[in-house]
Amino acid sequence: MWCGDASLVPSTARVADHFSPVLPARCDTAITTWGGFHHASTSICCIYTGFSKALYLEVEFILLSQQGTRDYNPKQMAIREKVFDTIIRCFKRHGAETIDTPVFELKETLTGKYGEDSKLIYDLKDQGGELLSLRYDLTVPFARYLAMNKITNIKRYHIAKVYRRDNPAMTRGRYREFYQCDFDIAGQYDPMIPDAECLKIVHEILSELDLGDFRIKVNDRRILDGMFEVCGVPDDKFRTICSTVDKLDKMSWEDVKNEMVNEKGLASEVADQIGEYVSMQGGKDMAEKLLQDPKLSQSKQACAGLADMKLLFSYLELFNVTDKVVFDLSLARGLDYYTGVICEAVLTQTTSAPATQERNGPAGEEGVSVGSVAGGGRYDGLVGMFDLKGRKVPCIGVSIGIERVFSIMEQKAEAQAEKIRTTETQVLVASAQKNLLEERLKLTAELWDAGIKAEVLYKKNPKLLSQLQHCEETGIPLVAILGEQEIKDGVVKLRTVATREEVDVSRAELVEEVKKRCQQL
């Protein structure tokens, strides 16, 4: 029951209005997705009983999630940092540069690039000046950047947040603010070499992140289009049939066929012919076989795609990654702008829980399977849309489904009850006796100046026990204990928190000793 100062809660009524219709959905989301926030999900149930003063903050917290965003606490940040570090190291190993673009673009830059998803673009309020929108992905800003700066060659990565005005109440844990993590190679090069490198990068990152076994499916838009052509799909239905094919990882063939025939008006025999092709999976051999296929070989673009697929696999063999790569004729990808090779990585042992916490696929793209953790493809026409003369800059890129990876890592950490450190402090400077604050501060500064990560409690006379507890809680491995005697002797007692073992170390050797021990840990 609310009994506080009403002026403090201007939106209580609005909050209540807001919640009642969506509460069942929110409860569900809260319980399945807010791993770390048990007190929050519990309190949602209490909303039914009305607002109590103490609950207001929880309600505000829910509102935050209602708006489709979230805070990252230090634990989540520690996981995020580790994942970014692995990915960025890989991108740098491959010689990539990085760029950054503003979080908002001119509205007209984004207009007409995302088809019907344009309704999900966040606009800024017209407060005078240009009309602006929050970026929807990193690919369109990249293409705008290349055209604007007349760049024809670049290998770049870009990790940043993008924004989509999805309805979070309806989409179970989809965030309106989420990270994309893109690697792209722009430039006119000999065929399939950059394409192979992109797949190699996906292979390296997924292996290093250790998310479990995975497959990287590849296909080519030209092969798909050629297949539609020879099966008798009318030209103007290529894209819509393509997006139906794309659902094969979530729906049975019967349902997909049903959609093709009954919703999209394809002849049943045509659908059946497509059905034969899209059940095929293989490797280089399959590309060779399909090049001999009496029907498919009649399509010029299918042949071009298949020849490139053969070439791609020969490079992938050299890169030693064919164990995970599958040529899969059912892979279609949602985005319109792909013009050649497309790819998508899926985890083969998907745990069910993480699927609720991130978007419906890598980088929030539509129509990719729930186990998907990376995706991409070749888009040779997009940059030209920003160039007045339509000069094309061929591009291929992959996007790591980083939000998905975060949530898998978070789940993993929770499942293993793994203690995640949120600081990197190596040593706490402590004392067992009173009136040694000055000595503690002096020693701490010495350690900082020597590059040691050190902490000291902000108390004049902390108890030794509370100092040791701080180490236990935050995972600090070492304690440098000062006492009158130690100060007289020019030593500190260096204690290893895990073993409780203590040895006297001379002040002069403390820095080296701390470094040595931290290396061993």
Add this chain to the structure above:
Amino acid sequence: MWCGDASLVPSTARVADHFSPVLPARCDTAITTWGGFHHASTSICCIYTGFSKALYLEVEFILLSQQGTRDYNPKQMAIREKVFDTIIRCFKRHGAETIDTPVFELKETLTGKYGEDSKLIYDLKDQGGELLSLRYDLTVPFARYLAMNKITNIKRYHIAKVYRRDNPAMTRGRYREFYQCDFDIAGQYDPMIPDAECLKIVHEILSELDLGDFRIKVNDRRILDGMFEVCGVPDDKFRTICSTVDKLDKMSWEDVKNEMVNEKGLASEVADQIGEYVSMQGGKDMAEKLLQDPKLSQSKQACAGLADMKLLFSYLELFNVTDKVVFDLSLARGLDYYTGVICEAVLTQTTSAPATQERNGPAGEEGVSVGSVAGGGRYDGLVGMFDLKGRKVPCIGVSIGIERVFSIMEQKAEAQAEKIRTTETQVLVASAQKNLLEERLKLTAELWDAGIKAEVLYKKNPKLLSQLQHCEETGIPLVAILGEQEIKDGVVKLRTVATREEVDVSRAELVEEVKKRCQQL
């Protein structure tokens, strides 16, 4: 003269309208602030001659800047990364965690926190759902985060972009999107220990960044208020007189006095008394002296502030940073929410140019001197504004004026004609002969798998010269050259780009050899 497809430039007319009134200002800005973009500033002048097709993209580029944002190219990103790395290492050395908050907050979270600057808040368009605004700084979201999660103790840093709807045409190079880089300690602790650590951090960061000599001015809001009190400033004029005092680093005392007396209605004798105090600078000794000051010692809060200042300096002595810290009674800081110690770091050998490129002080706060590169203070009341019971969480924080630092670093790099590498590639895998693409790819993959940063040109048969040129241009120090003979002998020719020296290295030892040489570089 425009003679292209008009449909491609829907906004030509609007662009022209937009520019004519602001062009002189823009030209100025372009020349002084767009260091790296000479072709852009040149082309602005051409706008007067009308739009040519080729100019359109430049105009678009100007528009980007018109909206107050910018792209960061790889060179700028490399500098940015280096600066962030130095700063984050320091924060971690001091045991800080990090958090992240969404780029937009509920509009009501920001309302009433920034005084008249609230007009600079970017609102999102009402597209249904909550009313949202882009964050204006990182401090209010931090306070909201603490209150919402009932956190009473944390030492955290947060580096992220914030948004202000300044008029970029009027404010010479002020960006509407810029980074803030905040370190804060929240919690109820013994006095002045966290405060001293914050100053130590500023000292460490500015020393490490090597921006030239600097001073860290400190003062205390309680001392300022006590001074106003004993000088006879009416209570309701404390804040406004405070902001006039804050202008002393940009205006002469005469002008400041003039503003106090003529604009703000202070008695001339009162102003003169203030004038005596604010000309004082010193250290611990000055705090001691002022504690004996017959007038100032009559103010309870001044005495509390001065006693703490004495204590602060005793800790700063232990931290060995008193060489740079000055107790300066003229330091006032613009923000209302400070309640205790305030500080500001200034470069003492300010070059004039960078001042145009960043905001008017650290972290975009108002009313700080142009040479300012860091600032902060104690704000014990802000978190309580987000807590229903008004529970206070005392906080002290500093903000590094990171945009300022970027532009100084960029200028420095340009002045020294320093070649900044934008990639970290250690070795290029090359060949002198034709038909060795497969061998190059195989070797490159071996290097990647061993953790070596390697590149290979995406060409079937690149010339050796163009491969070597790529190394020169991008700063790759080593080339691993493959030829028929080398392949037969199981070696590669390892070439040092700088010295042109070449030696045969066995394939088995290549990885170790590359690592060794890169360590030596």
